[in-house]
Amino acid sequence: MTLKRIADVVVIGAGIQGCSIAYNIAKSGLRNVVVLEKDTICSGSTGRCGAGIRAQWGTEMNCRFGLAAIEKFERLQEELGMDCGLHQGGYLVVAYRDSEFERLKESMRLQNSLGINTRVVSYAEAREICPGLSAEDAVGFTFHDRDGHADPFLTTFAYMEAARRLGVKFLRFTEVKAIKAVAGRVKGVKTNRGDFDAPVVVNAAGGYAQQVAKMAGVEIPNFSERHEILITEPVEPGVCPPMLISFSGNFYIQQRPNGSMIGGCSPEGHPQDYGLGTSWNFLESMSRTFVKLLPRTRGIRVARQWSGLYNMTPDCQPILCESDDLKGFFLSCGYSGHGFMFGPISGELLAQQILGQKPTIPIGMLHYKRFERGELLVEPAVV
Amino acid sequence: MAEKDEEIIICRCEEVTLGEIREWINKGYETFDELKRVLRVGMGPCQGRGCREIILRELSAKTGRPVSEIHPGTFRPPSKPVKLSLLAEIGDE
Numbered sequence: 135m136t137l138k139r140i141a142d143v144v145v146i147g148a149g150i151q152g153c154s155i156a157y158n159i160a161k162s163g164l165r166n167v168v169v170l171e172k173d174t175i176c177s178g179s180t181g182r183c184g185a186g187i188r189a190q191w192g193t194e195m196n197c198r199f200g201l202a203a204i205e206k207f208e209r210l211q212e213e214l215g216m217d218c219g220l221h222q223g224g225y226l227v228v229a230y231r232d233s234e235f236e237r238l239k240e241s242m243r244l245q246n247s248l249g250i251n252t253r254v255v256s257y258a259e260a261r262e263i264c265p266g267l268s269a270e271d272a273v274g275f276t277f278h279d280r281d282g283h284a285d286p287f288l289t290t291f292a293y294m295e296a297a298r299r300l301g302v303k304f305l306r307f308t309e310v311k312a313i314k315a316v317a318g319r320v321k322g323v324k325t326n327r328g329d330f331d332a333p334v335v336v337n338a339a340g341g342y343a344q345q346v347a348k349m350a351g352v353e354i355p356n357f358s359e360r361h362e363i364l365i366t367e368p369v370e371p372g373v374c375p376p377m378l379i380s381f382s383g384n385f386y387i388q389q390r391p392n393g394s395m396i397g398g399c400s401p402e403g404h405p406q407d408y409g410l411g412t413s414w415n416f417l418e419s420m421s422r423t424f425v426k427l428l429p430r431t432r433g434i435r436v437a438r439q440w441s442g443l444y445n446m447t448p449d450c451q452p453i454l455c456e457s458d459d460l461k462g463f464f465l466s467c468g469y470s471g472h473g474f475m476f477g478p479i480s481g482e483l484l485a486q487q488i489l490g491q492k493p494t495i496p497i498g499m500l501h502y503k504r505f506e507r508g509e510l511l512v513e514p515a516v517v
Numbered sequence: 518m519a520e521k522d523e524e525i526i527i528c529r530c531e532e533v534t535l536g537e538i539r540e541w542i543n544k545g546y547e548t549f550d551e552l553k554r555v556l557r558v559g560m561g562p563c564q565g566r567g568c569r570e571i572i573l574r575e576l577s578a579k580t581g582r583p584v585s586e587i588h589p590g591t592f593r594p595p596s597k598p599v600k601l602s603l604l605a606e607i608g609d610e
Binding site for chain 2: 174175176177181287288291365366367368392412417418421422424425426431432433434435436437438439440
């Protein structure tokens with residue numbers, strides 16, 4: 135195969151961000167887009183994530199992103215032509231401390247003011263939403279019925295297939311080794327399969343975003359944490375209809391449409407060594423959480439455990455901007471564990487900015503210079 | 518005969534047929550991991566003990582590369598399914 139070496143846009147990374155950005159650029163008519171992926175499509179953080187989608191956030195920016203993304207997900211199958219596994223069973227947020235419940239209610243008022251219909255529910259109502267829930271030690275719950283989860287693999291492949299139909303090229307096993315620049319403008323990339331020249335290069339490298347930024351001479355404060363997760367064998371539906379989540383309890387549990395249950399938690403911090411190992415402590419700790427919250431899961435078997443990288447920023451909100459230091463170099467990274475759910479909207483917004491249009495949600499606040507200026511937008515609601 | 522072959526269930530955990538596997542290989546999903554992500558082969562309780570060899574042979578037939586050179590995907594712990602109650606109570610003993 136002869137590779138096309140000159141493109142309008144080169145996107146680094148074929149996770150949800152890279153695929154969504156490439157699709158949205160091509161949809162607007164700029165078809166000569168190349169996506170470079172060092173492994174296979176959806177092999178990084180997207181394919182390892184907990185799959186949740188929610189609008190229950192603590193900052194205005196995340197609420198706007200969350201709601202806009204839910205609206206996208208609700209129409210995604212129609213737009214992309216592939217089932218993305220959307221399930222809207224809501225997010226049932228569990229608070230175990232009074233101060234935490236107060237903060238959830240404060241976030242709820244913010245969400246309500248932005249058109250997100252989150253409400254406080256009693257324990258009795260929580261047990262109607264999630265039959266079999268055992269949370270006598272909780273002090274309160276909030277619920278938003280349009281939250282839920284989707285299939286990260288199918289969603290990413292749906293974007294890739296739709297982008298391909300518009301002429302976007304995807305190159306797997308192609309690792310970027312250097313960013314080419316002349317006089318403060320990006321010129322392309324060097325890879326293990328030769329050079330690709332383009333006036334626009336997008337860093338959508340997920341857990342490796344800070345390494346790619348460094349190649350461009352751009353300093354970002356991102357770091358990658360390992361988070362663990364497990365999945366059970368499939369069981370009958372209805373064991374956990376909503377996504378159960380707690381920020382102080384430090385867990386999330388959901389049931390996939392095929393019946394298997396997914397759960398993640400953080401028993402002992404998050405190593406930052408880029409490793410993707412798994413631990414016994416997690417397996418034991420997560421299993422305790424499962425049987426305590428949902429006693430009827432006792433007899434369900436764990437099928438697999440794995441881990442993935444959260445690309446973190448100091449305020450747990452993403453970087454979505456063009457670099458000031460290197461013109462034509464764009465960044466979409468630092469999603470701090472919620473990149474999958476924001477992918478449909480962040481990809482559209484960055485595509486608008488790349489094409490010189492005004493993003494439909496202002497993203498100026500998501501520039502990485504906010505960290506230097508001390509203008510952090512700290513998001514409290516992260517597991 | 519060929520049509521019958523296409524209907525054979527290769528991944529019994531997720532009920533994926535030979536026809537579906539061939540269809541996605543032909544669409545360019547030429548690694549075990551990508552087939553796993555799009556069809557869930559190897560993601561069930563047996564983690565591909567039944568289907569992996571057959572799928573690797575199909576990938577070999579399509580790509581012309583010997584099975585020994587095709588990445589077989591990742592086996593993850595636990596090596597066989599274990600009850601949540603058992604894992605939760607181990608620390609109590």
